[in-house]
Amino acid sequence: MKINSLKLVVTFVAALVGGVASAQDAGxxxxxxxxxxxxxxxxxxxxxxxxxxxxxxxxxxxxxxxxxxxxxxxxxxxxxxxxxxxxxxxxxxxxxxxxxxxxxxxxxxLPSAVPQKLARVSELMNTSRVGGLVVRSVKAQSASSKEEVAEAVAAYESMRAKAAPSDVTPELFLYSVFQENGMVDDLKIVAKEMMSRQPDNPEIRQLAQAALNAR
Known part of the structure; x- marks a missing residue:
């Protein structure tokens, strides 16, 4: 019985790990x-x-x-x-x-904090196209939020120093962080920076405008 139980556990774990790997592969x-x-x-x-x-x-x-x-x-x-x-x-x-x-x-x-935030950009782009992107100002930030933002700003500066002038990947990263933390004033600054770097890009203009319209 113990041996059979052990086999069942091993089989279950293997199936679980395989399922997680398959889900990651498909994402x-x-x-x-x-x-x-x-x-x-x-x-x-x-x-x-x-x-x-x-x-x-x-x-x-x-x-x-x-x-x-x-x-x-x-x-x-x-x-x-x-x-x-x-x-x-x-x-x-x-x-x-x-x-x-x-x-x-x-x-x-890229800095380790970047991939997770960039993963949100496509969704933010899609939402802004239909006018559904809402940014609400947060009056007080928590200690963890302040720490996250400080790390994000440091990562942004590192990325900006290495990126081409027209590359807005650093700004998209910071946009995602500020939007998630409800930092409207900072978000608007990043939005203007994005548009100055890619003034003829309709996707960037749409996303930036969503931030500039926020209150």
């Missing part, structure tokens, strides 16, 4: 920060589609870049940002892009 792994030229992606099922700015990539998505194409991805499951140029192709995974053809990407390591 979102990255956020597209910028695009240039002809870039497409294809999931494990379905046809290839044209990649879009600030879309989420899932584990197993194949990304193909034609000559002259470029894509920058911040992984929400790993502390890294990758810049790929075409002609090339790769598969997005939870640990980063796996090269299929072409040149390896340029890789920038």
């Amino acid at each position: 979102d792994v990255g956020l597209v920060n910028s695009l240039q030229g002809d870039v497409s992606y294809q999931g494990k099922e379905g046809p290839a589609r044209k990649a879009q700015p600030y879309m989420r990539l899932r584990h197993g998505d194949k990304v193909t870049l034609a000559a002259g194409g470029a894509i920058k991805i911040s992984y929400t499951t790993a502390n890294r940002q990758e810049s790929w140029t075409g002609p090339s192709s790769f598969v997005a995974t939870s640990s980063g892009g796996e090269l299929l053809k072409g040149s390896k990407p340029e890789i920038v390591q």
Whole structure:
């Protein structure tokens, strides 16, 4: 009986671990920060589609870049940002892009606090498109909230020092932190900074406007 019980426990644990791994494999792994030229992606099922700015990539998505194409991805499951140029192709995974053809990407390591907050950006973008993004001011911050914000600002400054002038990934990260903590005044400052860096980007303008309209 004890042996059989032990076998059942081992089987259950193995199934549980396998299920968790499968769920992670099927989930979102990255956020597209910028695009240039002809870039497409294809999931494990379905046809290839044209990649879009600030879309989420899932584990197993194949990304193909034609000559002259470029894509920058911040992984929400790993502390890294990758810049790929075409002609090339790769598969997005939870640990980063796996090269299929072409040149390896340029890789920038991100602060550990960044991936979780960047994972919210695509959702914030989608909500702002339909006018549903609500930001409510929080009058008093808790000690833990103040600590989180201080760490986020330090991470932002580190990212900003390494990023290209037109790359708004650092601002998107800080936007997510300020929005989550109800810091309206700071959020508006970040929103204006985003628009100054990418004034012709409708996605950024829409997200920034949602913050500027907040009270």
